[in-house]
Amino acid sequence: MKILKKADSIYDIFDRKGDNSPYVTHYCAGCGHGILHKLIGEVMDELKIQERSVMISPVGCAVFGYYYFNCGNVQTAHGRAPAVGTAISRAEDNAVVMSYQGDGDLASIGLNETIQTANRGEKIAVFFVNNTVYGMTGGQMAPTTLIGEVTVTTQNGRDPDYTGYPMHMCELLDNLKAPVLIERVSLANPKKIRKVKIAIKKALKIQKEGKGYSFIEVLSPCPTNLRTNVEETEKFLNEQMEKEFPVKRFRDRSKEVEKVKREKSDFSTENLDKIFNIDRTKVVEPTIDPSYEELNVKIAGFGGQGVLSAGLTLAQAACAEKRQVSWYPAYGPEQRGGTANCSVVIAGDTIGSPVVESSDILIAFNKPAYEKFSQNVNENGIIFYDSRIGEIDVLNNIKTISVPVHKIAIELGVPKAINTVMLGVLMEYGKKINKEISKESFHQGIKETFRSKPKLIDKNIEILEAGSNWARENLKL
Amino acid sequence: MTDKKTKLEPYPIIKKNECKACERCIIGCKQNALEMSKDLNDIGYYYAKYKGKNCNGCGDCYYTCPEPLAIEVHIPKKKKNRKDNYGSEDNG
Known part of the structure; x- marks a missing residue:
């Protein structure tokens, strides 16, 4: 006896309809x-x-x-x-x-x-x-x-x-x-x-x-x-x-064609770690430190000025300090010359939102960035800006510090490295407000950021030092 | 006791409560061996029924039925020349 009936690859019961009719589809009659x-x-x-x-x-x-x-x-x-x-x-x-x-x-x-x-x-x-x-x-x-x-x-x-x-x-x-x-x-x-x-x-x-x-x-x-x-x-x-x-x-064309050849997929943890550059021996677990008050940093300027990478370096440095950290970039479609900014939150406990509405520290690399974000700096906050911006309007008695980042960067032969100079300044400022991130942690941050360009690591550490030296001599709060 | 004259006939099994009365099997049956019920099934539809004779085991009702579980066709093994189910096995 041959029986034409439901295939094994179709379920015996159709739970969709449920209740009194678990054997019928949800489709209309005649579908x-x-x-x-x-x-x-x-x-x-x-x-x-x-x-x-x-x-x-x-x-x-x-x-x-x-x-x-x-x-x-x-x-x-x-x-x-x-x-x-x-x-x-x-x-x-x-x-x-x-x-x-x-x-x-x-x-x-x-x-x-x-x-x-x-x-x-x-x-x-x-x-x-x-x-x-x-x-x-x-x-x-x-x-x-x-x-x-x-x-x-x-x-x-x-x-x-x-x-x-x-x-x-x-x-x-x-x-x-x-x-x-x-x-x-x-x-x-x-x-x-x-x-x-x-x-x-x-x-x-x-x-x-x-x-x-x-x-x-x-x-x-x-x-x-x-x-x-x-x-x-x-x-x-x-x-x-x-x-x-x-x-x-x-x-x-089924008779003409051969089996499609695909590379074998490897989803092993080792392989994925390799792809994403993860070194599990160096994972730093953040600590919970309720006494550490959340620090909101906004870095803004043109795309191409190293705005986002400065934020990343700062975030990595704070990670090395076992802080809770978020880095959140925002930028336009332009590869160069568009506006770019990033928000870095450094905290002693879990971060609610990576978005920084009002910042404790604003780093502005150009005038539009200064004008846009200076209005949202907290009362006790501070603004560091590229001295080339020139004359600025100071709002609400917020401290503003003009930093000759370009001059310092040129002296060290890397005019583009204004972002690292600024990080050096920030490193020094951290000590003054009791939010110190150690030199070693900043070095670690630079190593992470320039991982794919190892030749630049030592130079950037040197530039970081120069920024820090400038701040030690000139930063008066 | 096997009686040589007892001819095994093919037949469909239509599960009453799985039919939604779309009528595809009824108009699809070349033998005109199916009909619609006069009463309703448990899920509220009229349902297709086998009239009880003339099924030739072609499987058309099974294939045209939109409900995968509703119809089975039982076909006794016979000699080669059947044409039922010609979509399967060696036609792929």
Whole structure:
């Protein structure tokens, strides 16, 4: 006896509906999703790939795919299945990755990612369910809505002058070189459904063998939103949809192509530490010291003046002192000449927010930065600024210190190192306000910041000293 | 006792409470062997029923049904020439 019945790769119970009907899907009567689910499940069984499979559910009616497919499941943000699929397929080379997406998800919000992913030839089988409407949200026009088709948002029928033409995804992707299989099939009737299964099998065999991208567009019935009965639905698929979206195999390169070769992923702690430059022998655990009052530092200037790296060095130095530290940069899109600033919070206890609204110390490297941030310096705060800014307005009797950073930096032969001069000044100032960060810690900070440019470390330590010397002689509070 | 004349016929099993009355199987059945019930099932729908004869085991109702768990088709083993289920195995 042969029994045609549910595949092992489909769950025995569908918890989605729960209560009194745990054996039915959440889909409407006559919906194509259940049919496609069943077929994919059967093929997973037949190819024996269930244990290797990861199904990616979209946003749309099939959002609950993980209630049905008994395999790995991920549900992604709207249209983002190709990106997530790419990640899974690359991280787990042996995975059979399937992305199950509707026409809104794939052809509208996810169109770019779909094309890019196809173009890279990722090892993903895409099942693109085209039913010409946004189903879940109530039957609005989708990218695949036919010309003249009435939907909730095209009450007089889709007008191409106003909303363009139906998106032909297979044809679009067929312009790309990388995809291995592109085919359009239809769920209109039992005969065609069997052809869908053959196409699914081809697509998943390509994945099983790791050969690359396969794309199956499935014309699918949505009787609820089309407001049709069973005969009309079949007729709509056969006569109208197929006219616009011809059912055919656009390409099949599965016999020509080889397995895609990917480098082996290594997620071991050792390897990740190497990538991120982490030396676990040198990890410094911060201490809790409630007596240490939080210090908020803002460093601001042009991009390129070393604003962000000065902040990083300071943060690293404070880390070496076992303080709780945050570093928070803010900058424009310009590589050079845009405004840049960073906030460094140094605290004795857990930091609530890395954002510095009002600072205890402001370091301003140019006039706009001075003008912008000097208004938000605390009453007992202090401002250090590049002496080249010249005349400044002093607000609320806040202490302002003009530092000849450029002059000092030039004397040491590195005109760009004004940021390190300023750090030297800051090191000295710290002692005066009982917030000392030791010389050794600053050296440590410089070593961290210039880790990729070791030649600069000694020079910057020298510049730091010069800044510190200047402050010792000139800083009078 | 096996009677040589007892011919094993294929038949569908339609789970009453898993049917939502979409009618796909009824219009999909070339043998016209299925019909809609007169009463409602436990989840509030009419449901497809097997009329009790003429199933040829083609599997069309199973494949066209949108509910993965609702229909099974039981097909007795016969000699080769069956055309059922031609989407599987060697067609991939």
